[in-house]
Amino acid sequence: MTTSDPGIEKLPRKRPERRLPRPSEIRPLVKFRRPRFDARERRLAHAHTIEDLRIAARRRTPRSVFDYVDGAAEQEIGIGRARRAFEDVEFHPRVLRDVSRVDASTDVLGARSALPLVLAPTGFTRMMHHEGEIAVARAAARAGIPYVLSTMGTTDPESVRACAPTARQWFQLYLWKDREASEALVERAANAGYEALVLTVDTPVGGARMRDIRNGLTIPPTLTLRTLAGMAVCPAWWMNLLTTEPLRFAALSGFDGTVEELVGRMFDPSVTVEDLRWLRARWPGRLVVKGVQSVEDARMVADLGAEAIVLSNHGGRQLDRAPTPLELLPRVVDAVGQDCEILLDTGVRTGADLIAARALGASAAMIGRPYLYGLMAAGERGVDRAIEILGAEYARTMRLLGVAGTDEIRAEHASLRSR
Template identity: 60%
Template sequence: MQFKKPEFDARRRRLAKALTIEDLRAIAKRRTPRAAFDYTDGSAEAELSIARARQAFQDIEFHPAILRDVSKVDTSCAILGGRSELPFGIAPTGFTRMMQTEGEYAGARAAARAGIPFSLSTMGTASIEDVKAVNPHGRNWFQLYMWKDRDRSMALVERAAAAGFDTMLVTVDVPVAGARLRDKRNGMSIPPALTARTVLDAIPRPHWWFDFLTTEPLAFASLDRWSGTVAELLDTMFDPSVTFDDLAWIKSQWPGKLVVKGIQTLDDAVAVADLGVDGIVLSNHGGRQLDRAPVPFHLLPTVAAAVGDRTEIILDTGIMSGADIVASLALGARFTLVGRAYLYGLMAGGEAGVDRAVAILAEQIARTMRLLGVSSVDELEPGHVTQFQRWVPRARP
């Protein structure tokens, strides 16, 4: 028996206790004001889509093989013309510096250390050029919303290309903003408005407010400062008239890899694959757009069988563990993206918290692979996973 060496750094001590992404979420909730936490954690309307997506990952059974040599495990993979040391990247997220002031800079630096891609959102709070500066040698991806002002959209495309971003994620599931009721109830605005409730909420979280009020005001990768609600901003920007013709036009303008994010049906997966895109992201926007939308993990095997030989399939929405990522790869995904999982780490401990989130997922991936009896992600295949069927559609008349 021996005494445990004390850790005097409060942040390190706090993060060391986090063994799962859910642990990081609990820390984030304690340390972050309600409006900012709810913006990250919440989704649309009754929040059924995100709950179902997470439940789908729980409703599986793994099928391990025994007596395999798993003394060494390779978690790296090829994705969109390059390598990633882990089979996941950091998803594009908006207003990230509102959640914790290190924001995208923390995510990009953590991604560089881990050897994984970092995705910057059109609604990000760091510029394209600044993200490139903090992650000069890593893989940077840019997520594009098509605005009503097409010239401004294409100016972003040109900036991303000039900065050396290698992949464009065109998000297609946001013709209008979803009904994010937590944000409305919290009076969520950009920048956050100080109300009596806000001040009371700040009392147990002085560190967050000190950082927020003493660092550079929120600005955006793609637009001037905005004063108004999040929903008003989104509805001002997003273009409900975007069609497949616009997607083909964007493809002709972009010199790198082009991925379509927000595919939710087999027909649409086939249609964009027919356009010759380099990849698709099966995603319902983290449940933040259409509530009761299809669960991407349920859709995955069907889409993989139909177009997996023609385009690279990426999956997001609902991922909270490395086991979720392993199951996705087994059922046909080439890669995955994590959004909330990384943001919980950011809110729990800034850049060190993002490192911790990445480390937790990496440890879980490697352990799950070993227990399944596989030594590389390329060995994962559908026989390793059974999806249980919780919801069975009624026959149509």
């Protein structure tokens, strides 16, 4: 127990003297923001995180479209685990390092990228926003990072390539049951100048995406009582859909049905190692295999000549409770990191997540949902904003860690906390 100084107690209390503030003192405190008349700019001005873009996206798009992006398979356990894995990363900063300037760039698949970041392939992108794949490709080109166009894209490969001819663009492939159609698509990608082919291998069948099933999502969206009611909530989205080029699959024209029916037609449960050998012999550029989920499969794919592997559980959208890529990453890097490049997909939401992936051995990480939230929120400028947010978070985390360049990030800078 402490006692006060009796001398202090005897001092008279003196209240602060009040006065009117001088105009010269008030003037520096008055900051009026210039009004923003552009609705997109107003939305993006309040978007400081990817979660902010997610909230804006939910307000701008019909529920079934938002749920298609936001949802995952069955009970959505896998995507939750992927996020928790990043939350369990502990950073180990160093102090007294000169970080007045930082270099976020690094080599990804044989060329320089402004960030260790790749915009992942996503299907039906013009359904999310009428600007679609063109907007995403242009934003990636401005940012100096690669973009992967999906087989299930809604803009043809030639148009996407032409919109940013000097940018780094890769093409993602599902091996269809119709091998001749697959081979024709591979030839189109090669002729258009795509620098890499990304073969997705975790889709023998489509996952059970319960939100889509309950919403009755079709491509293009059908006019039912529910969707007509949704027009009142998202009139701009519907106006853009109905007054621009009809929504179609650039690689599979003339299809009309549910997502599940499309997946059943395109995906092939009979794909084996021999098909990967067949593809390796036909593709002249760099080959990336996406959807690897075990050390044993990583070794197999590396032995078959892939230049890179993407550890991915498809954003939790295929097999629920599949291995968490971030937790698998260090073991795969130890096993095949000297033989091929390792990228990471699933669960990345912040620039700090990119640092974690890099520290645990990935050369770069792929994102899908984060840039789609930006696209849904504000079109091309929304994708720009998503990349800006991740880049700013990445650079700030680098400085706080005490590293001046991406190539300095090592295993000593991060670890997975045991649960």
